[in-house]
Amino acid sequence: MSINFDKALGIHDDAMLLRSKRAEILANNIANADTPGFEARDVDFKAILRAQGGGDRGDLKTTHGRHFDTGESGNTGTGLLFRNPLQPALDQNTVDVEHEKAEFARNALQHQASYTFLNGKFKGLKHAITGQRS
Numbered sequence: 848m849s850i851n852f853d854k855a856l857g858i859h860d861d862a863m864l865l866r867s868k869r870a871e872i873l874a875n876n877i878a879n880a881d882t883p884g885f886e887a888r889d890v891d892f893k894a895i896l897r898a899q900g901g902g903d904r905g906d907l908k909t910t911h912g913r914h915f916d917t918g919e920s921g922n923t924g925t926g927l928l929f930r931n932p933l934q935p936a937l938d939q940n941t942v943d944v945e946h947e948k949a950e951f952a953r954n955a956l957q958h959q960a961s962y963t964f965l966n967g968k969f970k971g972l973k974h975a976i977t978g979q980r981s
Contacts (some may be wrong), residue, residue, distance in 0.1 A: 856968055858896060859961040865895055866958035872927065873951040876942050883938035887930040887947065 852860075872888055879885040932941040 855972060856965060859965050859968075861896060862961045863958060863965070865890070865892060866954055866961065869954050870951065870958070873947055873954060876930075876947045877944060877951065880940070880942040880944045880947070883940060885940050885942060887932070887942045888927045889930050889950070890926075891928060 869890055869892065872890060876887045876889075930941060933943050933946060935941070
């Protein structure tokens with residue numbers, strides 16, 4: 848009997864890679880906060896994860912004609928998106944440093960949560976294989 852790592856690890860291995868890429872994008876936004884004309888970028892994490900096979904885990908389904916549309920049915924983009932500025936600047940820079948820092952911190956926390964989950968999964972798999980606790 849072999850171990851299926853896709854089932855054992857869930858979406859957390861893909862999520863860690865995507866969170867790392869998002870950290871790079873957010874750091875680039877912060878670094879270019881004073882660059883005239885720079886447009887802040889971000890990714891649609893859910894859309895990318897769904898496109899990579901993360902599936903519809905947790906997505907709402909409409910099972911009746913009178914249910915509200917969640918607006919996610921046609922969202923399959925996997926590229927970088929431009930962030931809409933909360934307060935436009937005179938130099939056309941769309942980076943809000945405080946917002947970017949908050950998103951960076953949130954992303955780091957979620958990355959750490961996935962890391963902690965994967966670490967626990969690997970410890971459990973090691974225990975199942977060897978029969979010993981580490």
